[in-house]
């Protein structure tokens with residue numbers, strides 16, 4: 001099977017992320033999942049993780065953009081497939097934007113908006129994963145919004 005064929009497979013997991021949070025922690029606001037230690041996500045870096053979303057394991061990633069942590073579902077809004085053709089490489093353009101390497105969609109790291117790339121994708125938003133930082137640990141909650149694609 002060629003690399004090109006591999007690349008076109010929707011949501012194919014070439015480098016599966018780890019699941020740290022077990023069954024999750026039930027809180028008054030619903031279930032949340034442990035991602036890891038905040039100090040382990042350095043500026044300009046990303047960490048992938050798995051989290052159940054409406055019954056399916058979804059690969060997600062947390063980034064440190066200019067000292068702030070954000071997380072998204074690893075699903076491009078152009079074609080619903082993982083954005084990191086090279087494992088865990090989400091930042092492009094010297095860390096200024098997130099980039100899907102398949103057709104070069106660029107996303108604003110702080111809010112997940114597609115700002116360049118395939119025209120039909122521009123203006124769409126990555127699915128944000130709500131985060132909580134508590135005692136130096138990162139917790140993630142499944143996004144409430146339905147995936148459109």
Ligand code: FES
Nearest residue numbers: 076078100103105
């Ligand atoms: S699949 Fe991401 S830009 Fe086409």
